[in-house]
Amino acid sequence: MLFQKSLLHLWIPNMFQFTGGIQTYSAFFLSALQSLYPNIDYHVFLKHDTFSSPNFPFLPDTKFHFAGTVHPKFKTIFFATKIAGYGLWQRPNLIISTHLNFTIAAYWLKRMANIPYWAVAHGVDAWNIDRPALKTALQNADKIISVSGYTRDRLLAEQNLDPTKVILLPNTFDASRFQITPKPEYLLKRYGLTTNNSIILTVARLDRSEQYKGYDQIIQALPEIRRYLPNVHYILGGKGSDRSRIMQLISQLDLQNHVTLAGFIPDNELGDHYNLCDVFAMPSKGEGFGIVYLEALACGKPTLAGSKDGAVDALCHGELGALVDPDNIAEIAQTLIKILQGTYPHSIMYQPEILRQKVKEIYGFDRFKQSLQEIMQTELVK
Incomplete structure (x- = not known):
């Protein structure tokens, strides 16, 4: 006692x-x-x-x-x-x-x-x-x-x-650090993007031991996504030993103009990066939970995660976002297309203030x- x-x-x-x-x-x-x-x-x-x-x-x-x-x-x-x-x-x-x-x-x-x-x-x-x-x-x-x-x-x-x-x-998570704001102009300029770009974001450690985060699958899904959304751009934030292999994959798929490896994102820019994107996506299959999902949701962002790990908890079994088979590239592509086109059948995804309020109440x-x-x-x- x-x-x-x-x-x-x-x-x-x-x-x-x-x-x-x-x-x-x-x-x-x-x-x-x-x-x-x-x-x-x-x-x-x-x-x-x-x-x-x-x-x-x-x-x-x-x-x-x-x-x-x-x-x-x-x-x-x-x-x-x-x-x-x-x-x-x-x-x-x-x-x-x-x-x-x-x-x-x-x-x-x-x-x-x-x-x-x-x-x-x-x-x-x-x-x-x-x-x-x-x-x-x-x-x-x-x-x-x-x-x-x-x-x-x-x-x-x-x-x-x-x-x-x-x-x-x-x-x-610290809700005071992650607020809903417009897309930051300085990041649009840094990455050579405009508000017409459909931006997918992942923030993860790019270590060879953490390929389960699912960034490979998003890169492989991009050619299909581009068929419907030619202005799509993928920002992958993080550093680690897997960077050179990822660059080779991007080159093999001829996606050099559609993927940015942002490197390490400092804490004071993390919230701005969430607000820059149109969807936060990390179809992992090895997360114990995934605090990044909560941070993205607190910024009112539609969020996609894998259905085979602790991210199921973070997204409340689909109540707060989209869950996909992390090994199914076609499903990842189709789900991201629907989210970015505004046709995903879950209205809360397009109500930032409600998303933020719900994730604060729960987590x-x-x-x-x-x-x-x-x-x-x-x-x-x-």
Whole structure:
């Protein structure tokens, strides 16, 4: 049982120096916890970060422990030793890990010192787990928080877990950062486009290990889309090791004038890029959830996602956007054509303010904080 003067350990891969789904979720999770329970003593252990950011609204008494300066060869053992050592020394009332891999250390702390632990399951980190030590750690966790119903269902199907211990706390987003605005002139000029162009946008990490994001399928769908919409233009934002292969694919399909690889999009331009597009499309088949969908919806944009991963949750099983078979290029093409022509049979797609309001109601930070409070109430006595 946790009390307001309790000690809480949070184990997080990183939060300040890299922006990804787990990092963003971890930041919102800590922010919500500290807003709800400001009197708890927070110790936050970060494996890859080297410093905190003044832009992050954490409580001034928060204690951060960084392992990012350690040589990569020794970082894992150093971090494991650190979290285990502090756990044995401080005996926190609860450990929460925002990555499943850290639960192996938490399991041993529970065995040695009876410290309860929770973990957060995101996506690929929680699927197809076959490591015996990790399976044991998950089975002995006091709670597992899943960011999507899809990941929860897979965990329960693949692991021997008590379903009452696996609970849902979906991703959230900062609605104040993503507003509905006209297409930004500076981006139209940057990319040599006009308001007559039908613009498709994807924002993803272009890493060879993340080809499941579906940008290949959109590129392959473009020749068919161009038959109906000659002025269509695809902007693919992100950087990574897959860029050269993508450029070859674009060249093979003779799409050099119809695709822009925008590179890394800084946070202060992300909202403008959503507002630049006419449809946000990422027909992924490996997303644990996909915060980018929420951000695009908050900008009032029609949104397309794959029907075989956690994006089903983000789009509320089709209530908030179009779900397609991520392996079916013809279906992707036809759906994007209908969306861009304004004929897709889902009127909410063309009502930006309603789209924004719905995604805020379902996935806004206030809802996230309320849901977290409901989860925590069995552990906290105010």
